[in-house]
Amino acid sequence: MIAGDGRHVRIGLLGGSFNPAHAGHAHVARVALAALRLDQVWLMVSPGNPLKPARGMAPFAERLASARAVAAPPRILASDAEARLGTRLTWKTLKLLRRRYPRAEFVLIVGADNLTQLPRWNRWREIASGTRLAVLPRPGYTRAALHGRAASVLRRHRRAPGAMWAGRPAHKPWAFVPARLHAASATAIRSARWHSALVSGSNAAS
Numbered sequence: 001m002i003a004g005d006g007r008h009v010r011i012g013l014l015g016g017s018f019n020p021a022h023a024g025h026a027h028v029a030r031v032a033l034a035a036l037r038l039d040q041v042w043l044m045v046s047p048g049n050p051l052k053p054a055r056g057m058a059p060f061a062e063r064l065a066s067a068r069a070v071a072a073p074p075r076i077l078a079s080d081a082e083a084r085l086g087t088r089l090t091w092k093t094l095k096l097l098r099r100r101y102p103r104a105e106f107v108l109i110v111g112a113d114n115l116t117q118l119p120r121w122n123r124w125r126e127i128a129s130g131t132r133l134a135v136l137p138r139p140g141y142t143r144a145a146l147h148g149r150a151a152s153v154l155r156r157h158r159r160a161p162g163a164m165w166a167g168r169p170a171h172k173p174w175a176f177v178p179a180r181l182h183a184a185s186a187t188a189i190r191s192a193r194w195h196s197a198l199v200s201g202s203n204a205a206s
Ligand SMILES: Nc1ncnc2c1ncn2[C@@H]1O[C@H](COP(=O)(O)OP(=O)(O)OP(=O)(O)O)[C@@H](O)[C@H]1O
Pocket: 014, 015, 016, 017, 018, 019, 020, 024, 025, 028, 109, 110, 111, 112, 113, 114, 136, 137, 138, 139, 182, 183, 184, 185, 186, 187, 188
């Protein structure tokens, strides 16, 4: 995959459960696209986050449809790549994507809550050394994330967003991408739906 100006295509991977997708995902994708000068962002729907319980997780097809509803083609696309590759571990997804698209440059995009979680991911040091990482602020999480274990272990490799593509460092850089905070969360949406189902259920009964 080669961009119009001859350089390698830059793809941001915003992996997530998307249970469901919401305006916060679209915001993060738009900010990352512009700040990191990406060609595309993929809203990559996980077949099942290895750290999240399967209970309460909507079917994959439903979550993918919700990601399609917030996508903005041709630059921001919903992706079922992990389901097609048959993987849910990020290190493996990255390895298979690199094999499939050897000329693309991938950046992993995460909200601040996921930078805090990163040390719990399978092979996280390998992921961070081999793949660029962009961290977006999230209400209630940013400060702790930027002072957390992952940020501390990786502090020598932190760069400004504009320097993300400079040089060919052996250990890939990561950047905090300052942005307007967006309060949307899938947990809040699920809880609001649950409450409104409860209210309409009790109305039906009365
Ligand atoms: N409002 C937001 N601001 C910044 N990052 C976000 C926001 N919402 C989601 N993200 C990031 O998008 C990615 C996918 O998120 P995910 O699909 O889990 O949504 P979520 O709202 O965090 O879901 P849940 O509440 O079920 O955990 C994660 O890296 C997450 O940090």
